[in-house]
Amino acid sequence: MLHVRGGVVAAALVVVTVTGCQGVDVPGDGSPSGSSAATAGDGRAVSPLDNPDGTKPGLAAITSEADRAKARGLIGKVTTKGRGPKTGYDRDEFGYAWMDSAPGGIPFAHNGCDSRNDLLKRDGEKVRFRSGSDCVVVSMTLHDPYTTKTIVWAKSRAATVQIDHVMPLSYDWQMGASHWTKGKREDIANDPLNLIPVDGPTNGAKGDSGPATWLPPNKRIRCSYAVRFAQVSLKYELPVTASDKRMMLEQCGG
Helix, strand or coil, rough: CCCEEECCCCCCCCCCCCCCCCCCCCCCCCCCCCCCCCCCCCCCCCHHHHCCCCCCCCCCCCCCCCHHHHHHHHHCCCCCCCCCCCCCCCCCHCCCCCCCCCCCCCCCCCCCCCCCHHHHHHHHHEEEEEECCCCCCCEEEEEEECCCCCEEEEEEHHEEEEEEEECCHHHHHHHCCCHHHHHHHHHHHCCCEEECCCEEHHHHCCCCCCCCCCCCCCHHHHHHHHHHHHHHHCCCCCCCHHHHHHHHHHHCCC
């Protein structure tokens, strides 16, 4: 569960939780622990309906009924099937984290900056780079859409921010990516459409869950999260489980 552009930190600076983590939270109101102060509003975040390629920051709430209807229409296009076995899954099947060389023409690829730092630069504010670099982020402020926290991030607190794969890589594997070429798996693992910097412990709790068993604690952006999950599903022609699709529709009033 973790590959967009926000602040940048050396590869070791951001601890990334890979799909298949142990903890799984059923959707609820629980708020994760942390020292970050909560914030209202979406900061610079953009609605996923206005960000179909994932190059704009964040995950703003979808609030109008017209937009929620559009969201339901998009989610309705997602196909369903049962979740397959995890046999053979390994993070390395999706390339190393975080590569700049995904071959399929995804945004930000081959720009001289790895995908993790691309995402930190995309979503971070007050971004500071390592001396002599315009890529490696050493500090930033992140408005986390999953928890509403404002996280003041620095190298000394690296694990407080992780990169979430909205559609987790293990989930992808079980829904059909096990039969893909290595290049296509590298694309979905590094595509900014599938990547959001978020609160680290919250990302760890998600593991490789689909929307039926995990949703962001911030209820305001659950419809947006469902839309982003659907956007990734449709782009890569990956189905979701029937229970996940029902939950996605429910978040947008369906």
